[in-house]
Amino acid sequence: MDEKQKILLSDELTKQLVNTPETGMGYHKVDIYLKNGEIIKNQIVLNCSILSLEKSININIENIEKLVVL
C-alpha cells in the first residue's frame, strides 16, 4: 500500500463524523472542501479523526471548510 500522510482533524470535524454514518467499519469516505474553493475528492478518514492523504497532497487543516461523506 502507498505511504500516506496522516492529518488529525479538528474536534469539530471529528464530532461531525461521529454523528454521520460510516462508509465501512472504522472509516468514512469523504470529499474535502477547502476554503479556497478547491475540492479534494474521495479521501479516507479513519476513526472519525485521522485524514489519510497521499503525501503529494499538501493541505493545512485550518483550510478545510467542510467534509462531505460520500
Place this chain on the structure above:
Amino acid sequence: MIRKLRTSQIQELLRLRETGMGYQFIEAETGYYGTKNKYLVLNSQMIIDDTPQILNEVKNVFKGGYRTMLFSASEVELKNIRLVENLSNYRVKSFSASASAQTGAIHQQVKYADGVEIFTRLSAFEDDFRVDTVNKRLVAGSFSTTFEDYQYCKKNNINPVERYALPNDEDIKWVFHVRPLKTDTLQRGIVEPANNQNGGGIEAYFANGTANNTFLEKTAY
C-alpha cells in the same frame, strides 16, 4: 438446498484454499450411492447445491442471516472433496458481480437483534470514536462483524483488513464486543470489495446504533 458440514469436515475444508474471499467451489460425493455433485461452500461450513436455484439460495442466506440459515440447515457428510474451478450454474463472474452489487449490509433487510448474539468491531485504534464508552453502546451508523466471523478470521489467520475491505495501512489491534438488545435493529450482509480488498467477511450495520450498556468489553486483537 442449503446444508451444513460437521466440525470434522469444516477442518477438511479449511485445509483447502478458498476460491474467493469466504467461499469455495467443490465437488464431492454424498449418500450411499456416492453420487458426485458440485457445491458452493460458504465460510467452510455451509454448503449450497449447484442447481439453477443457487443464486436465489445465496441471496436467501444474505437476507435471512448466515447464522439463522445455518441453524435451520440439516447436516450432511461429504466424501472425496476436491476443489473445482467453476460450478455449472454459478460462474465465478456472476458470483463476484452479485457480491459487489448486493451483498453489503446496507442493502439488506432491517431486523431485530436476538439479544444473545455478540457483534465485534475491529479497530486499529484503542479509542474508537464509534464506541461510546460512557453510555456503553455503538453510536448510530456504525459497522461491526459478528463475533463468530471475527473468531473465524482470527483462528484462520486471515488478514482482517482484506476480509472486511478496510482502507487501513495500520494493523487491527483492538476489538470491541457488543451484545445488542432485542429492541436493537441491524442489517447483516457480506462485505463488498472496496479499497483494493476483496471483502467477503460478514458485516452488520447498526443504523441506529445499539442501546445503552450493550458494549461488553475491549480486548487486544
